[in-house]
Amino acid sequence: MEGFDVQRFIRERRPGWVDLAELIERAEQGGASSLSLEDARQLGHLYRRASTDLTRARRELVDAAIVDHLNDLVSRSYAHVHQRTDHHRVRRFLLRDFPRLYRREWRAHVMAMLLFFVGAGIGAAVLTFDASSRAVVMPEQHQGQSPAERVAREEQTGGLDDGDAAASFSSFLFTHNIQVTFLVFAAGLTAGVGSAALLFTNGVPLGALAAQYHQDGEGLFFWAWILPHGIPELTAIFIAGGAGLILGRGILFPGRRRRRDALVHEGSIAAKLVLGAMPILVLAGLIEGTISQMHEPTISYLLKLAFALVAGGALYGYLLFAGRGGDGE
Amino acid sequence: MKRSGQEHTASWEGDRVRLVIATPENVRFELDVAALPSRAIAWLIDLVVMAGLLGTGTTIAQFLEPLSRGLSATVVTVAAFGVQWWYGALCEFFFKGQTLGKRAIGLRVVTLDGRPLTFSQAVTRNLCRVIDLLPGTYLVGGVVALLDPLGRRLGDLAARTLVVRRQTTTPPSLLAAGAALPFAKRPEVKLCARRVHKKERRAMEALTIRRHHLTPSVRGELFSELATHLERRLRCPRPAELSPENYVMAVMTAASSEFSSKNRTESP
Numbered sequence: 397m398e399g400f401d402v403q404r405f406i407r408e409r410r411p412g413w414v415d416l417a418e419l420i421e422r423a424e425q426g427g428a429s430s431l432s433l434e435d436a437r438q439l440g441h442l443y444r445r446a447s448t449d450l451t452r453a454r455r456e457l458v459d460a461a462i463v464d465h466l467n468d469l470v471s472r473s474y475a476h477v478h479q480r481t482d483h484h485r486v487r488r489f490l491l492r493d494f495p496r497l498y499r500r501e502w503r504a505h506v507m508a509m510l511l512f513f514v515g516a517g518i519g520a521a522v523l524t525f526d527a528s529s530r531a532v533v534m535p536e537q538h539q540g541q542s543p544a545e546r547v548a549r550e551e552q553t554g555g556l557d558d559g560d561a562a563a564s565f566s567s568f569l570f571t572h573n574i575q576v577t578f579l580v581f582a583a584g585l586t587a588g589v590g591s592a593a594l595l596f597t598n599g600v601p602l603g604a605l606a607a608q609y610h611q612d613g614e615g616l617f618f619w620a621w622i623l624p625h626g627i628p629e630l631t632a633i634f635i636a637g638g639a640g641l642i643l644g645r646g647i648l649f650p651g652r653r654r655r656r657d658a659l660v661h662e663g664s665i666a667a668k669l670v671l672g673a674m675p676i677l678v679l680a681g682l683i684e685g686t687i688s689q690m691h692e693p694t695i696s697y698l699l700k701l702a703f704a705l706v707a708g709g710a711l712y713g714y715l716l717f718a719g720r721g722g723d724g725e
Numbered sequence: 726m727k728r729s730g731q732e733h734t735a736s737w738e739g740d741r742v743r744l745v746i747a748t749p750e751n752v753r754f755e756l757d758v759a760a761l762p763s764r765a766i767a768w769l770i771d772l773v774v775m776a777g778l779l780g781t782g783t784t785i786a787q788f789l790e791p792l793s794r795g796l797s798a799t800v801v802t803v804a805a806f807g808v809q810w811w812y813g814a815l816c817e818f819f820f821k822g823q824t825l826g827k828r829a830i831g832l833r834v835v836t837l838d839g840r841p842l843t844f845s846q847a848v849t850r851n852l853c854r855v856i857d858l859l860p861g862t863y864l865v866g867g868v869v870a871l872l873d874p875l876g877r878r879l880g881d882l883a884a885r886t887l888v889v890r891r892q893t894t895t896p897p898s899l900l901a902a903g904a905a906l907p908f909a910k911r912p913e914v915k916l917c918a919r920r921v922h923k924k925e926r927r928a929m930e931a932l933t934i935r936r937h938h939l940t941p942s943v944r945g946e947l948f949s950e951l952a953t954h955l956e957r958r959l960r961c962p963r964p965a966e967l968s969p970e971n972y973v974m975a976v977m978t979a980a981s982s983e984f985s986s987k988n989r990t991e992s993p
Binding site for chain 1: 746748749750752753754755756806810821835839840841845846848849852853854855856879882883884885891895896897898899900927930931934935977978981
């Protein structure tokens with residue numbers, strides 16, 4: 397290897413490095429789409445040249461500063477040459493991949509649903525048998541008034557008396573729901589325990605609330621109020637909670653993989669599930685801010701229930717049947 | 726797994742951890758894993774930016790207040806929500822793995838195979854931040870990152886990403902210029918340059934490549950030390966008008982061209 401002349405190497409190859417650095421700089425500023433076809437070709441060409449130079453520089457044990465520079469050039473251009481874009485995948489993901497993934501991971505969804513409804517059942521039972529437990533199991537904003545009072549108040553105006561308040565209320569609900577969804581997913585990192593606990597504890601007040609309205613004979617009002625948005629909202633939360641449980645599955649039962657590899661694998665499934673649950677949450681937020689806040693005499697309770705049925709049916713139709721057939725399933 | 730051809734391993738060099746990546750072209754390159762303190766500083770900068778965004782949202786909301794109470798409350802909620810949950814994910818997706826804080830510090834999030842992260846990866850690692858943040862001071866994420874050889878927090882593990890340091894270096898140059906060139910072409914200098922050892926050539930090249938990164942005093946001292954050594958050993962006096970730096974670069978150039986021409990005559 398005596399014959400290697402560093403000065404000549406640099407003199408001959410340096411122009412290519414300078415050009416490549418300039419191209420990457422531009423691509424990093426404006427994204428790969430800012431390069432013309434000609435530039436992109438040039439980038440690929442110069443990248444391969446720099447790769448060769450890097451290998452050669454390492455083999456000849458040339459100065460570390462040169463190796464470092466080439467290493468930097470190659471790693472930065474590699475990112476652009478081998479870029480994956482997922483711009484056009486959104487549609488396919490929503491219409492095909494996500495429902496398919498949901499059906500493949502249906503057990504997680506059912507598990508999350510069970511945890512939630514066990515919580516709800518316990519909440520309802522506790523409230524029915526021990527009225528003094530109200531302060532513990534009821535959501536705070538519902539402790540002040542009895543269901544009968546609330547129904548009377550809402551029915552005076554038909555709900556939605558103040559457009560402004562409704563708008564801000566619905567944006568509050570919307571962001572609140574998304575936060576719960578994100579939390580219940582991320583809590584899966586605690587080996588799924590956090591997700592399970594969150595699902596359970598979110599079920600308790602709902603069950604208690606339902607029991608209380610039924611005790612007061614306002615069951616119809618309650619279900620007409622909860623169900624239109626509740627079905628999509630709870631579905632989204634169950635999907636996210638299921639995703640959290642999937643994360644926990646990777647941590648607890650890695651099988652023949654290393655724990656870390658298992659987490660990575662389950663993590664990508666879980667992330668896709670959560671992303672797919674987003675549009676469902678948007679739907680729930682829209683309904684909750686509008687239809688759910690309207691009451692008799694503006695709109696009949698039976699109509700609201702019918703709406704809930706149609707919306708829920710459409711949602712589960714999508715989840716259970718979209719993207720069936722074709723390749724891959 | 727689909728990406729079977731790509732393997733990555735960590736390598737240590739002192740306290741510097743690097744991720745070695747093999748490309749499909751069968752070239753190895755290395756990424757410098759970012760150390761925790763630099764990430765903490767980037768996060769602090771991001772916190773300031775996020776606070777600024779929130780403040781802007783609240784100010785806008787205040788202006789809207791007289792117009793519509795509902796709209797103003799909506800702006801506040803949406804701003805808080807967007808900043809808390811989406812600032813990191815959107816920045817990292819659209820700015821190729823850099824939030825503003827990371828950009829300021831020179832850090833970047835990449836996938837384990839050295840590519841820019843996808844949308845779902847950006848979302849995953851930023852949603853999992855809630856857990857990494859526990860109990861509010863990055864304790865969970867910090868401990869996990871300290872235990873992980875590549876310094877990844879839980880969000881990184883779940884999203885298959887890591888944070889690397891980006892050093893942008895200027896292309897190295899060994900070109901002698903100015904007064905050094907005519908001196909290098911003198912026959913007696915060329916003759917002296919024949920006696921240059923491989924080690925000496927390396928020292929000259931190493932110093933010349935790094936000369937722009939040295940402080941002026943260190944740069945002058947190192948060059949004059951090397952020049953004195955060469956003068957003595959090669960018995961090639963330095964003209965008074967030639968600076969030690971130019972002298973070293975001239976001998977280096979002479980040694981190189983001498984070297985390649987000697988090679989050429991020997992090769993047939």
